[in-house]
Amino acid sequence: MKKTMNTVIRLLLIPVLLFSVLAGIPAKANAETDLGLQVDAAILIDADSGKILYEQNADTALGIASMTKMMTEYLLLDAIDAGTVKWDQEYHVTDYTYKLSQNRALSNVPLRKDGSYTIRELYEAMAIYSANAATVAIAETVAGSETEFIKLMNKKAEKLGLKDYKFVNSTGLNNADLFGMQPAGTGPSDENVMPAKSVAKLAYHLLKDHPDVLKTSKIARKTFREGTEDAIKMDNWNFMLPGLVFQYEGVDGLKTGTTDFAGHCFTGTAERNGTRLISVVMKAVDTKGEGSRKARFDETAKLLNYGFSQFSKQEIIPANYTIKGQESVKVTKGKENKVAIAVKEPVSFMVKSSEKDLYKPKLVLDKKSLEAEVKKGTVVGKLVIERSEGTDYGFIDGKGLKADVVTTEAVERASGISLFFQGVGSFFGNLWSGITDFVGGLF
Template sequence: MKKIMNTVLRISLISVLLISVFAGVPAKASAATDLGLTVDAAILIDADSGKILYEQNADTSLGIASMTKMMTEYLLLDAIEAGTVTWEQEYRVTDYTYRMSQNRALSNVPLRADGSYTIRELYEAMAIYSANAATVGIAETIAGTETEFLKLMNKKAEELGLEGYKFVNSTGLNNADLFGMHPAGTGAEDENVMPAKSVAKLAYHLLKDHPTVLETSKIAKKTFREGTSDAINMPNWNFMLPGLVFEYEGVDGLKTGSTNFAGQCFTGTAERNGTRLIAVVMKAVDASGQGTYKARFDATAKLFDYGFAQFSKQEIVPADYTFKKQETVKVTKGKEDEVAIAVKEPISIMVKSSEKDLYKPKLVLDKESLEADVKKDTVVGKVVIERTEGTDYGYIDGKEFSSDVVTTEAVERASGFSLFFQGIGNFFGNLWGGITDFVGGLF
């Protein structure tokens, strides 16, 4: 009985020791980062490369409210660039936009029933004050009707590769607020929805294709029709701009959103020391579960703090980098039997400074051999970056970040005389190989 008790005691002590050892092992770097965000979804990306730095429930379609207006901005700036619409072009108010503009609870600048306004005026009201009737006016200018404008929104979304989206109007309002004049083919209770990842992708391409959008989105306050009897103050709803209540260094855009359905949303962008980040938060709430302006800006600040403090652009592959196990590729019919290869352009990516060594270059060859003549800088494949441990979120466009692998020298074609003897050598080499294989088979 005593032996049994001793054995049980030993097993118990071993178990306790094992638990203590494993409990003391720190979590791997691959463990998902938790920023403690009280949001339904969030994402943070590098605005230059599209590298995803953080995501939380980023693939679930949720209400986007007035973040919808980024698509309307995109299409307007496309039209301005194409010359189909001009900044000084006049828009004449319709019954629809007049009626909507009189409801100040919907975020509007009041429009006169018999008035006309320049596209620039409407654009500034939309981008700064999130004015809804002004947004519909822009949609009507571009496409004739908001119904036709929806087709352009869907077409652009497809071009950009957005997923999980549904547009039912140009503003982000609930269709129930549109006085029964919602676009044809949509329901009275429909809402615009999109995943955080697609919202970030929309913002990413908007900044890439139309960086001038920031010239307006960074305006903290402007007077609509200043100097007239229609003058009205337009404070920017982005309270993270310089001088506003939740000021954050470097913020200069981009678009807020808020409805009962979508909750408190924000697509923000900030630049510091040459690095620009894009953050999206959706349905942000405070500690008590209430959706507030402060909640969405606090969540955004956490994302920006994380990105600017933890990440930096690191060179993973220098120019002219060579692979130790594959420094050359074979060359046929050339004066040389092989040619040296190397990476053409360096690769630098946004990574956590502490995790740089987890990223390694991988060679992907398109061709195992080349036939002479071989020119210098002939592309033979590419180098891609792989993370050896943990999760890499990839890029917002879903593309690999790569650089061409090229030949570093030229190889001339061998003379006819040399090719003749190469052919003889190959013949006898193949013949001898066949004989040895045959003889080996006998034994």
């Protein structure tokens, strides 16, 4: 009886022991990361390469509110570079911008009905204080009217490869707040929408093409028309900037957004130790499910903390890398019958240290052989880097993990005599192969 009881106890202990062993095994690298974000959508990317480090519901089109102004900034800065608009150019207030600017319930710097303002003044009011009438003024300056400016916004979005976007005004305000003066072809219930991935892509290209935008977006406080009776203190709505209530080390941009439709949104960017990240959170809420400015900055901090603490730029494939057994390709009509190949440039991107070894190279050749003359540096294919397990989010531009594979030396074309004897050798080689195949077939 005692022996039977011991056997039963041992059998009962087996699953307990198994559970203890399994519990001690680290989770697989392909387990999905959950940051516990209280948002409708989010994304985090490396601002240098565009590598996506994290995403959550990033392909669903949602309201973007004043994050819209990143596109308005983009088009203005394009126009400045092209010389079609100048910083000291004067804007004369229209009935539309005057009426809109008087509504202090919206973010605004009041404009005088008979006043004129430089483009730089209006730009700073837009970038720092999210001033809506100033934004419309910029749209009118660039395109002649906000209606025409919307066409430019959509054209730029298409050029950048944004997806599922819709621009109905230059500011991100609800069209219903525009006193019935919304751009032609849009209705009072229309809203600007875009997925988090497209918002991040817009910010990514904005920083690539116009990095000086950060010189203005990082200004925490400034006085509009300082020294005049129209002076108005502008506090940046990005409370993560140094000296503000939710300051976060390295933050210097980029654009907040808040409407009833979009909720509390924020496209943030921060740089630490040479690494710059771009984050987007959309419709952020607190633990009670209530949207607030604090919520969007709390969720942004979670994203940035994750990026800065878990990722680093690492070299996955060094320059001149070759795959064992595939160090060369065949060459015809050359002085040599093969040519060495290797990766042209090293491949580096942001990755978790624990996941570096999950990325494996695969050679994809464009051709199985080359005809001489072959020049050094001729592209013969790609080295595609694939993740062996888990999720890789790719790059914001969809370019993929790959590098050019090139010839590392030149091969001259053989002389006429050499080509003749190569041809003879090839003929008899093929003839002998045919005979042996025939004879072998008899047996």
